Amino acid sequence: MTYPSYDKNVTALLVVDPYNDFISEGGKIWPRIKVVAEANNCVPHMQQVLCAAREAKLRVFYAMHHRYRAGDYASWKYVAPVQRAAWRNKSFEFGTWGGEFRAEFVPEPGEIVASEHWCSSGFANTDLDLQLKRHGIQRLIVIGLIAHTCIEATVRFAAELGYDVTVVKDAVADFSDEMMHAALEINMPNYASAIVTTKEIVEALSIDSLAVFDPAGVD
Numbered sequence: 001m002t003y004p005s006y007d008k009n010v011t012a013l014l015v016v017d018p019y020n021d022f023i024s025e026g027g028k029i030w031p032r033i034k035v036v037a038e039a040n041n042c043v044p045h046m047q048q049v050l051c052a053a054r055e056a057k058l059r060v061f062y063a064m065h066h067r068y069r070a071g072d073y074a075s076w077k078y079v080a081p082v083q084r085a086a087w088r089n090k091s092f093e094f095g096t097w098g099g100e101f102r103a104e105f106v107p108e109p110g111e112i113v114a115s116e117h118w119c120s121s122g123f124a125n126t127d128l129d130l131q132l133k134r135h136g137i138q139r140l141i142v143i144g145l146i147a148h149t150c151i152e153a154t155v156r157f158a159a160e161l162g163y164d165v166t167v168v169k170d171a172v173a174d175f176s177d178e179m180m181h182a183a184l185e186i187n188m189p190n191y192a193s194a195i196v197t198t199k200e201i202v203e204a205l206s207i208d209s210l211a212v213f214d215p216a217g218v219d
Contacts, residue, residue: 005204006058012137013053016063016122016144016151018046018105021091021098023145023173028089028098033146036180037173045171045198046143047104056205059135060111062101063122063144063154067094080119082149120153129161139164141201142192143171147183159191166194168201 021027023043037043053060068090073079092099107113114128122128140163142155151172158165167188174180184195
């Protein structure tokens with residue numbers, strides 16, 4: 001198989017929402033995604049991709065969801081259903097274990113954490129686009145949670161802003177197989193230039209001579 005290749009000068013890894021509440025035993029949301037996440041080895045695959053990106057000297061960025069704080073949304077005129085659920089459940093509560101990075105995904109020096117997104121897109125009302133552009137990034141490799149909400153919204157927004165996007169399909173998870181299917185097989189192919197496996201992306205990043213990404217190279 002011919003793997004896509006990535007120019008490290010313009011490509012970055014974007015890790016979305018690696019909070020304990022999402023991907024650690026004892027997390028508030030983990031029970032809802034556990035079956036799907038364990039079936040595709042999502043968390044180990046996320047770790048593999050992160051390690052491969054660091055080894056390849058790609059820049060790493062993090063798009064993190066807003067952490068619950070007392071009083072959130074209380075004065076808002078309109079609150080989206082997904083925000084209302086986070087408010088009710090105190091998801092990723094600030095100052096608690098659930099609102100911390102899972103240990104394996106704590107950013108290393110030089111890696112950039114964008115300002116927190118309030119809804120689903122890592123770009124909306126954050127400095128992520130500014131940070132990426134300031135570092136000359138044009139192409140993104142995306143991993144994290146949740147496939148049909150934050151991942152899909154972030155990938156769509158990235159495409160609207162002109163980024164070339166690769167999604168690592170077994171380094172994301174969702175609440176059900178049906179939701180994964182809708183996100184990865186129906187919706188995101190309209191916006192992501194490539195949807196690949198962890199094995200494919202790790203092998204692509206291990207290639208010594210990095211070239212311009214060619215989505216046509218994915219068989």
